[in-house]
Amino acid sequence: MQRENNYWQTLTKESSLSQAELLKELVDEAEAVVIGIGAGMSAAAGFTYVGKRFTDAFPDFISKYRFFDMLQASLFEYEDVQEYWAFQSRFSLLNFFDQPVGQAYIDLREMLTAKNYHIITTNADNAFYAAKYDMDKVFRIQGEYGLWQCVNHCHQQTYQDEALIREMVEKQIHMKVPKELVPYCPECGAPLEVNKRTVEKGMVEDAHFHEQKNRYEQFLHENNGKKVLFLEIGIGHTTPQLIKHPFQQMTEENEKALFVTMNQKDYFIPQSIRPRTIRLDEDIAEVLHTATGK
Ligand SMILES: [Zn+2]
Structure with missing residues (x-):
């Protein structure tokens, strides 16, 4: 050239x-x-969203929803907040808190x-x-992935609670975390979600x-x-x-x-x-x- x-x-x-x-x-x-x-x-670097790393971590979710990769699974609209956190808590250990x-x-x-x-x-x-x-x-x-935001973006602050994430992973049953572990926004009372950007709403x-x-x-x-x-x-x-x-x-x-x-x-x-x-x-x-x- x-x-x-x-x-x-x-x-x-x-x-x-x-x-x-x-x-x-x-x-x-x-x-x-x-x-x-x-x-x-x-x-x-080995942190793939497909293949064994995905299928080993989420066999139950793959069986229920036929996901083909972890990106699709992480963006999926789960049926309720307890199922959302059952997935996201395991996802954030794998891709954040316990990532080598x-x-x-x-x-x-x-x-x-x-x-x-x-x-x-x-x-x-x-x-x-x-x-x-x-x-x-x-x-x-x-x-x-280790930070949370209000689903309504009602205020521009993020939160983190690694201990709660670990408790969600430990105590979830049939892809649901116990109701009392679901985190809520201290300002407006709406659920919290993982800090990420969407086309519709942007990001906190x-x-x-x-x-x-x-x-x-x-x-x-x-x-x-x-x-x-x-x-x-x-x-x-x-x-x-x-x-x-x-x-x-x-x-x-x-x-x-x-x-x-x-x-x-x-x-x-x-x-x-x-x-x-x-x-x-x-x-x-x-x-x-x-x-x-x-
Ligand atoms: Zn809020």
């Missing part, structure tokens, strides 16, 4: 490098790295050591905490969310016009308005920026940024692991 961009020295030797070497050199060369992380990254550390996340963190970087993620699991990231550099735009965004958002926007502002590497990892097309499209837009607006997408699927790239786009289509976990040089 003919490159029009003269800012990135690495691009001149692109064809002779492996994908891991190329990624490492681009990260080294960048003055700032903005990393967008989607579900494909957690899947690469993922190697791909450790590798990424090591690759970014000493770099000027910031992360934005649609993942609501515990992977960044487990891999000991500096959480001041991570913007979790889609909430967290508390003070902590706005702090994260401000830090992210500040980083973008401070590095505006520099050699910025926009690196998206495992981002599909469920919510392109959150990371994919802004990354492409910012690449277009900054002539020194480069857009790198790590994805085995080949998504549409706007014509205007194609000369400054690189797609790494090999296995995410392997590329990151090799790039850290171990």
